[in-house]
Amino acid sequence: MQFKHIPLAAMMLCASAAIHAQNKQFDIPAGPLGEALNRFAQQSGVAIVVEANQVQGLLSPGLTGSYGVDEGFNTLLRGSGYAIDKTTAGYRLVAIPKPAGGMAPDSVLPAVSVKAASEHADGPVPGVVAKRSATGTKTDTAIVEVPQSISVIGAREIDDKGMVTLTDALAQTPGVAVNPFGFDSRAPDWVMLRGFDGWYTSSYRDGLAQNVGITFLGVQTEIYGLERLEVLRGPASVLFGKGDVGGVVNRVSKVPGLDAQREIGVQAGRYDRKQVMADVGGALDADQHWLWRVVGVGLDTGTQDTYPNGTRMQQERQYLAPSLTWKISPQTALTLQAELLYDDSDDDVQYVTAADGSPTRVKEGDPRYSRIKTESEAAGYQLSHQFDNGWQLQQKMRYAHRYMDKHHILSFFDADPNQLLRQARHDVESVNETALDTSVQGAVTAGGVTHRLLFGVDYDRSRAEWQRWQGMVASLNMLNPVYGIDLPTPTAQSRDKQVVSEQIGLYAQDQIRFDDHWRVTLGARQDRARTRLNDRLGEVRDQRSDNATTGRVGASYQLGNGWAPYVSYGVSFVPVLAIDDDLLFNPSRGKQIELGVKYIPEDQPLSFTAAVYNLKKTNVVSYDPVEFIPHALGQVRSRGLELEARAELSKQLWLTGSFTALNMKILSSAIPEEVGNTPILTPKQTSSLWLDYAQAGSGAPGFSIGAGVRYTGKRYNDAANSSFEKGYTVADAAIRYDTGPWRLALNVSNLFDKEYLSGRAYGSYFRGAERNVILTAKYRW
Template identity: 60%
Template sequence: MSTTMISPVRVPSLRPTSLRPTTLRSAAVAAPRRPRLVPTALAACAALAALTAGLPARAQEAAPAEDAKPALPTVRVQGSRAGDSGRVVKRAAVGTKTETPLIEVPQSVHVITARELEDRGLTTLTEAVRQTPGVAVNPYGNDSRAPDWVILRGFDGWYTSSYRDGLIQTVGQTFLGVQTEVYGLERLEILLGPSSVLFGKGDVGGVVNRVSKVPTDDMVPEIELQTGSFGRKQAAADVGGSLDQDGSLRYRLVGLYLDTGTQEKYPNGQRMERRRNYLAPSLRWDLAPRTSLILQAEHLQDDASDDVQYVTGADGQPTSVKEGDPRYSRIKTGSDAGGYQFEHRFGDAPGDWRLSHKLRVARRTMDKHHILSWLDADGVTLQRQARHDVESVNETTTDTTLQGTVTTGALQHGLLFGVDWDRSKARWQRWQDMTRPLDMNRPVYGIDIASPTTPVADNVITTTQLGFYAQDQLRWGEHWRFTIGARHDRVKTDSDDRLGATQARQQDSATTGRVGVNYLLGDGWSPYVSYAESFVPNVGTDFSGKTFVPSDGRQVEAGIKYLPKDKPYAFTAAVFNLRKTNVVGYDPVTFDAHQIGSVRSRGIELSANAELTRQLRLMASYTALDLKVLSSANSAEVGHTPILVPERTGSLWLDYSVADGTLAGLGFGAGLRYVGKRWNNEANTSSQPDYTLVDASVRYVTGPWRFSLSGSNLFDKRYYSAVAYGSYFRGEQRSLLLSAKYHF
């Protein structure tokens, strides 16, 4: 494990090294046979759409037609956009930084709304996105510490994919990740594939943008109580309203308290636990008819047990033994952020020029006591090392855009110009000492373990990024849509090893681009093709002292979308071929660093999200990846698939609502989640088997009250997500969640 960054999913193997984080965080899916991707994708999407073509459309507000003008509509702060049913979303900003119909975006974009989270009883970000094509979650199982651990098209999204309201959220050097309280979100937007042309430094897999709840014209205040498995108790509230008579000053306050046990427990039966506090106030001020300001703040605090894996026995099989101790193993994380979103429109027409400016200042902290262990040759004695890690990240990030529409002859241009800036200072300290061993046959817990006092790391990494970008969304006639963008970034990284008394400065720059075309066939059909690039800096030097250059990512994607303007349908199919080069790796014999790594990922993604009738809704997805290490400092990895991510994933969910009669207000849903096998080692000689889980939910709405019961893994299938670092990581067990909500 790197001493600067966790490499939870790796390609290639990494040598533990100080202040040399690798930027290839990939995990992937093997493909036993190479599918014919394009014909399969197009045929599948056509079949799905054909099945629904004759079904009656649910009455709803129609989305703007594909050829409607102008190209850049005005953004209004509303609970849902035009053409969105509350579950089926047809517009998003994450793919272009403009509020663009998804049918005109030449890349895969998926949106999960707050209503979807409510209907299915989903309480974490990983639960929310796990049925999205191209996305895998929680490579180390059902982690009670609740990090946002996503893998996008085979590449780890821990470090560079986390965004909040379009602004990056930088993580720490080791265990300090981004944690999201989904009750504070309006929706989640996922852009798959390289996205540096819009967001700057980032890995090739894509980004996950969290859209915060802010004051809106149509919000309905609510309070909610929850109880569930493992002693879960939660209280939450989402309230707001107008502070003046004309409604120009509105507020919103979202808060939550959680106290729960987790599925993990020690051999003596003591269950692990977790507590969370969350508060997010916001204020919207309409300064003038065309000018608005949103002030936002957020506080999140987590306190959880830090011992999720099970020790492997001498026979290589999992045991019930935990390497830590309930009185020592603990992780406390905190996040405080404040900022604003400013917007001024220069005209009243949707395509008139608009200036937007966002800023956020944030501090994230972590205090982690944990234990590292290894089994002695006697197969009974578990040697243990107590560790204490303290991390913090202080970050200021801002983004300013100017967008508007101009016409030149037969072409209409939706222009976007932007500049963003981000500065983060991440500090990581570690102390470690040996502590008393554990007897595998008679483990004793609840003992006093002294906090270690021997310092082994004190590293500070300060990163500053400045980016300039431009984009042109061209409309040519009723059918053709072109998206062209370019960006230039400058990144400065200062590294300070305070124990070793060494400092280093590294400066990188990169120019990235994207070009794509959509052809609107009519009736909601849109085939597309695109090319996109990404880059992410690598800190450090190779074995010869040469400074690392950024890793590059390039992707070609083609697909077809079916999003009819008068029906709540969203069917998509995509095929892609991407490659990441200049990957840093370490020779397994000499431990010398080399920047010769290259990884290829290609695959197919299918998705369906449709309200087939007024009462019946379908959600389905399928992903197949073929990802290989093409070159590496570790020759044993070449030609193999990286570890810990399933070969195939698929999901199906059906939801039915009773609209009339004595049972009106009753709704229920059920579905399946399939996860394919995952490799345990880089040589691909050992794997975890595939599994299928069953989920369900039922709800009843009467007047202002809403009652719901949801369950995950209803048949309590036992499985392990991974075998790594000498431990087994257990998958999710059966869990139930009962909720009562009251709307004012």
């Protein structure tokens, strides 16, 4: 922010003696001192003159509560080395005289306070403990005040732990299970939240929905392009429309910023992994009104999966995400974003189960045929404007196109148990989507109670298309499988479907602050959704329109020193995109009650949370055990306990930990043998612990070492719950060396190469991830 001896925007507001004398309610987040003073001047109605060099690089702890003008200024300036001076023209900053031989009183904030003050909801996470988030409320809110479970994983943690996929990062998060079908060389974002599959409903980017295709076309995320990864558990429809009862995963993109660290790097690893990456940016002009950033990745790697003839499966990826921010004025900013991702992977990810149910090393496809290519292109913007009265306008928009070309094999046994009949399939899918969210927010004080109000409207439209061609090809001898043969691409078309979905929602939220203790959050939403199905091959059409009102109510009590018990109740409404026998599914609805407690002290990098919940969901999608065709179940209940700890115990040592106990039960279903049972491939418990020690302190030159364990509990293989896989524990480790601008890191997942199965279902069995070793070198400036 540049000031050239001119008043801030608030200088134009008229000040009066009455305004100066009375207290007002303020809710100004911690952050850059210049921005905090600007907001305070606007909301209090006073003028202030600030020199550019006075506020450059300084931070403010923020301001929350009822304050007079002088008291408010003093609170915002605490630790800055400046005081406020009242003149006939308004206010100005004056330097606090330094004592002889010493620093000005309070001229330097303690290290922990500086970290806390520098965080804002969409920016970098200082360390491993996030204090603020916008995912739970669509406002920049302290996490301790949100009456719902939220986990935040920052880019630094992702880097230190050596995570290379989104599911790697989420595997250590309470309430989340990933990759139910085991290791997948295609690296899809397959996430389960509180036991419910989030394939269709959980994917969000910068607060906007990311829609998937009708069958196999999902969302793939390049994790290197994220600033932070946020998980909101529990019903999210009130703010996110399609946010299901299990929750949402919001990916927050890297965008331009003056404090963004620039780097280039290379990786090498097991299975002949080769990767290059870059994250660069800066200012285009001297006044820093134009900022840019470009994130890029190039990957070429083998995977752990091989065919019986020794052919190793491969993956290639190219990723580019440029962004540009224009600071139109001190109150208005526009960020333009684009993202390109191309992925080319072998598509034969599971091993065949023999006719007697025993595992084999046979793959049903062929390395010369089984392949999946995906493309994703997206462009959009984020606009924000701060009005003179303290209210803020925000608008986000994104258009995206995703495309998939998939060649794969479906197999089944003949009368001969050693002969595997095979059907070649060629699937082509695409999704075109437009998402738009516009909101205004601001604070109103009445009767000593502060209301932080949010009003918005969002719109989401997607057109998904799916074509399939299929035909029988050469069978495979299980005792002597032959690979590397030419399998013809089928020409007989069997599917040609289109699904168009539109949803518009009006939402409102009130975050009420009664005093220093009570916080109440009220939210309501009205949705109108329309879905049209066109089976162009079968000349069948179906359509439906649905309206729904959803909401959330929650309350927390701020005990002081960071402790806050809370309770919340929320409901969800989600149009289901899956189709069954050319009929659109009824919408899914859910409801949940959650009780919890959070300990997130303002002045320490600590976060401990605990939650218990009880939720029910109707019209849950299940899949046929033979051909993986979707069917609508009746009702599923989920109950659980979730614990999470994040702490920087000292400058050298930090930890993260989580624990989940899940109890799921199918209450009603179209498949009778499922009733009363647990859904398949759903772990009953998960837990994780990671400790990280830096020899010379976090971020300082020298060696660092980290190690952790992850546990996944019992999973049932079938709807009847007649067989299950035992729980397993794997260990991970990391060694890093920082010297000057260089970082060298060695990360090992599944350190002891534990062999385990994720499950057995749909005629296949799913192997877990083997030991993987990655060496990274980065140059930062």
